[in-house]
Amino acid sequence: MLETKISRRSILKSGAAGFAAAALPLGFATRAMAQTPVILGVVYVGPRDDFGWNQAQSVAIEVLKTVPNVTVIEEENVPETDAVTQSMESMINLDGANLILGTSFGYFDPFMIDLAKKYPDVQFRHAAPLWNDTMPMNLGSYFAYLNQAHYVNGVAAGLSSPTGKLGFVAAKPIPTVLSNINSFLLGARSVNPAATVQVIFTGEWSMPVREAEAANALVDAGCDVLTCHVDGPKVVIETAESRGVKCCGHNADQGPLAPNGFITGAEYKWVTIYSMFADMLAKGETLPNVVVGGYHNDMVQNSAYGAGATPEAIAAADAAIAALKGGMPIYVGPLKDNQGNLVIEGTMDNYDPVLDGMSYLLEGVIGSTT
Amino acid sequence: MADITTGSFGGGASTVRLRAALEKIAIPVGALIVSALLFSVFLLALGKNPLTFYALIWQGGFASSFSIQNTLQRAAPLILTGLAFAVPATIGLTMIGAEGALVLGGFAAAAIAVPLVGAEAPVALTMLIMVAFAMAAGAMLTMIAGWLRHARGVNETISTLLLTYIAIATMNFFVEGMLRDPNSANKPSTVPIGDAYKVGTIPGTDVHWGLAAGLVLAVLLYFLMYRTTFGFAARVTGGNPRAALAQGLPVGKLILTCAAISGACAGLAGYYEVAAIHGQANASLVAGYGFTGILVAFLARQNPLAVVPVAILFGALDASGGLIQRRMDLPDATIQVLQGLIFVVLLASETLTGRIRFFQAGAGK
Numbered sequence: 001m002l003e004t005k006i007s008r009r010s011i012l013k014s015g016a017a018g019f020a021a022a023a024l025p026l027g028f029a030t031r032a033m034a035q036t037p038v039i040l041g042v043v044y045v046g047p048r049d050d051f052g053w054n055q056a057q058s059v060a061i062e063v064l065k066t067v068p069n070v071t072v073i074e075e076e077n078v079p080e081t082d083a084v085t086q087s088m089e090s091m092i093n094l095d096g097a098n099l100i101l102g103t104s105f106g107y108f109d110p111f112m113i114d115l116a117k118k119y120p121d122v123q124f125r126h127a128a129p130l131w132n133d134t135m136p137m138n139l140g141s142y143f144a145y146l147n148q149a150h151y152v153n154g155v156a157a158g159l160s161s162p163t164g165k166l167g168f169v170a171a172k173p174i175p176t177v178l179s180n181i182n183s184f185l186l187g188a189r190s191v192n193p194a195a196t197v198q199v200i201f202t203g204e205w206s207m208p209v210r211e212a213e214a215a216n217a218l219v220d221a222g223c224d225v226l227t228c229h230v231d232g233p234k235v236v237i238e239t240a241e242s243r244g245v246k247c248c249g250h251n252a253d254q255g256p257l258a259p260n261g262f263i264t265g266a267e268y269k270w271v272t273i274y275s276m277f278a279d280m281l282a283k284g285e286t287l288p289n290v291v292v293g294g295y296h297n298d299m300v301q302n303s304a305y306g307a308g309a310t311p312e313a314i315a316a317a318d319a320a321i322a323a324l325k326g327g328m329p330i331y332v333g334p335l336k337d338n339q340g341n342l343v344i345e346g347t348m349d350n351y352d353p354v355l356d357g358m359s360y361l362l363e364g365v366i367g368s369t370t
Numbered sequence: 371m372a373d374i375t376t377g378s379f380g381g382g383a384s385t386v387r388l389r390a391a392l393e394k395i396a397i398p399v400g401a402l403i404v405s406a407l408l409f410s411v412f413l414l415a416l417g418k419n420p421l422t423f424y425a426l427i428w429q430g431g432f433a434s435s436f437s438i439q440n441t442l443q444r445a446a447p448l449i450l451t452g453l454a455f456a457v458p459a460t461i462g463l464t465m466i467g468a469e470g471a472l473v474l475g476g477f478a479a480a481a482i483a484v485p486l487v488g489a490e491a492p493v494a495l496t497m498l499i500m501v502a503f504a505m506a507a508g509a510m511l512t513m514i515a516g517w518l519r520h521a522r523g524v525n526e527t528i529s530t531l532l533l534t535y536i537a538i539a540t541m542n543f544f545v546e547g548m549l550r551d552p553n554s555a556n557k558p559s560t561v562p563i564g565d566a567y568k569v570g571t572i573p574g575t576d577v578h579w580g581l582a583a584g585l586v587l588a589v590l591l592y593f594l595m596y597r598t599t600f601g602f603a604a605r606v607t608g609g610n611p612r613a614a615l616a617q618g619l620p621v622g623k624l625i626l627t628c629a630a631i632s633g634a635c636a637g638l639a640g641y642y643e644v645a646a647i648h649g650q651a652n653a654s655l656v657a658g659y660g661f662t663g664i665l666v667a668f669l670a671r672q673n674p675l676a677v678v679p680v681a682i683l684f685g686a687l688d689a690s691g692g693l694i695q696r697r698m699d700l701p702d703a704t705i706q707v708l709q710g711l712i713f714v715v716l717l718a719s720e721t722l723t724g725r726i727r728f729f730q731a732g733a734g735k
Binding site: 078090110 | 692693
């Protein structure tokens with residue numbers, strides 16, 4: 001596990017070497033898939049038009065549909081249960097799929113791991129940083145570190161909020177989410193050292209009623225900028241807009257939902273990864289086992305600034321983006337969690353595997369993971 | 371047939387029984403056909419070919435050994451949750467809490483397995499204890515609703531629905547708290563039971579033993595409800611609780627027993643979700659099988675034996691849902707629309723019971 005991650009970090013540091021090269025140091029030379037037509041099955045956890053995670057994926061998948069020898073078949077609203085095994089097996093057995101992309105976090109373990117063992121001739125790729133070299137070689141991960149874009153959100157929010165009280169509606173207290181919250185705080189504190197982030201966990205990836213309640217509660221508590229990490233940010237963004245506070249987006253562009261208060265948003269740029277997949281498939285190559293990145297290799301982005309962003313906020317956010325592209329670290333110690341424990345001593349690389357195990361909220365975040 | 375119809379006033383008890391049985395089959399089957407026709411109109415309105423649609427259901431649900439196994443995998447939990455609704459329905463209780471009992475049962479099985487697996491207890495013993503805990507946990511939940519119904523007059527439909535939320539919240543509380551496997555950072559789960567303690571598949575198939583358990587229970591419960599004095603008493607109570615009380619039937623005991631059977635069936639489904647599929651308890655247990663089971667039991671008219679083919683039909687619909695999405699470019703909700711349509715048509719068709727002459731002929735009217 002550790003070995004893989006270290007090699008991954010070293011790859012990322014080499015940065016500009018590019019994706020195809022990134023696969024090589026891991027020892028998986030690209031193998032020709034010859035002229036076999038690729039039947040690509042894509043499985044989504046929610047609807048493809050959810051203004052969030054699934055939409056971001058689905059829009060980017062379009063690029064794969066343009067490759068001549070690739071046929072894309074898609075299935076949406078497949079829950080993270082045994083249903084995903086059955087859907088993928090159905091794609092393999094009934095449609096002849098030979099490459100499967102699972103786009104939801106919970107598909108991986110145990111479902112896709114078991115499927116990769118059962119169908120060694122089928123390639124499986126999953127959109128989260130979970131694969132390691134103890135797992136089947138016909139399985140792999142691709143992922144972008146969205147916390148970098150949340151940091152930029154924080155910078156813009158910190159300079160667009162009159163009070164410095166920011167609110168965050170979060171799904172579950174897992175490392176990826178916690179890192180987004182903490183990065184949002186650090187971004188805000190980089191421009192306003194007194195800024196705070198109040199967080200409410202809904203407990204579910206998609207629970208619109210609770211998301212609306214949480215958003216209202218945060219506004220009632222005095223927050224004047226809201227953001228979120230839930231599958232479909234539509235409810236939080238619309239609630240913020242209707243309550244007259246500003247907001248930052250997540251996953252996809254929610255600018256049109258909040259014409260008055262939208263500042264900017266953290267977006268995945270899946271199209272970078274899928275274009276690379278498309279190129280490789282067109283050449284008949286096997287996809288690498290690990291593809292990860294962030295701002296430095298164009299895998300995340302921030303939404304176009306909305307009316308809520310002040311001119312200073314735009315300037316500072318643009319500067320932050322430029323700095324992140326240059327490898328500026330987000331987690332610079334010493335940092336304490338909000339219980340007073342020292343959690344980060346020195347400067348952490350943005351892709352340090354230690355950060356993948358984040359289990360705390362930093363000082364300045366109001367809220368608890370339990 | 372005509373001469374029998376006209377000439378058998380009170381004659382031939384077997385004819386009467388046959389026609390009564392025919393009615394029980396003909397009405398749901400008729401409702402299915404009407405739903406299919408209505409749904410075809412819906413498809414035509416979308417510019418899709420209904421024949422392709424039904425052909426894909428056949429292909430995805432039954433046409434190959436893979437399809438049949440896929441169907442049976444999906445049917446396995448539905449048989450058990452269908453029974454969980456059907457049994458209390460016989461005694462007049464509308465208990466819709468199978469989802470909660472399934473989740474709590476699965477959670478109880480996974481939780482008790484943690485120390486047993488840790489102590490490397492014998493596999494058979496561990497499985498037995500897990501099954502017992504799963505069924506007991508499920509039964510406990512529904513018995514609360516049964517007791518509230520009998521002792522306090524609380525509507526059991528509402529209480530089972532609310533208890534479902536409590537059951538799910540209870541599982542989340544422990545799975546995200548004291549029983550959380552520290553290695554499950556990203557998806558809070560209990561400690562995995564490990565492959566050695568998992569239930570295998572029926573030899574030669576990919577279908578787990580939960581299917582066999584469902585079949586056995588369906589037969590047993592049919593005998594219990596239709597061939598024993600207990601079942602007779604339960605059905606009398608279902609028909610008229612006051613009359614049952616006046617006759618001195620132990621209504622409270624009957625209600626609690628039926629509620630317990632309901633929860634135990636759903637709890638067992640939860641056990642198989644944990645022991646055959648997930649290997650641990652986590653949010654994946656909340657998959658909606660408990661609610662689909664209501665639909666299954668309704669279509670089966672609360673008959674435990676009929677639950678089996680209906681569950682298989684729903685398994686096939688689910689199994690072909692993905693294929694329909696992929697081949698016809700229809701939204702995922704298509705199958706849900708069809709299921710909803712079946713449900714509504716079925717409810718409407720209930721009113722036909724006893725009104726079609728053919729089935730009544732010879733019944734002494």
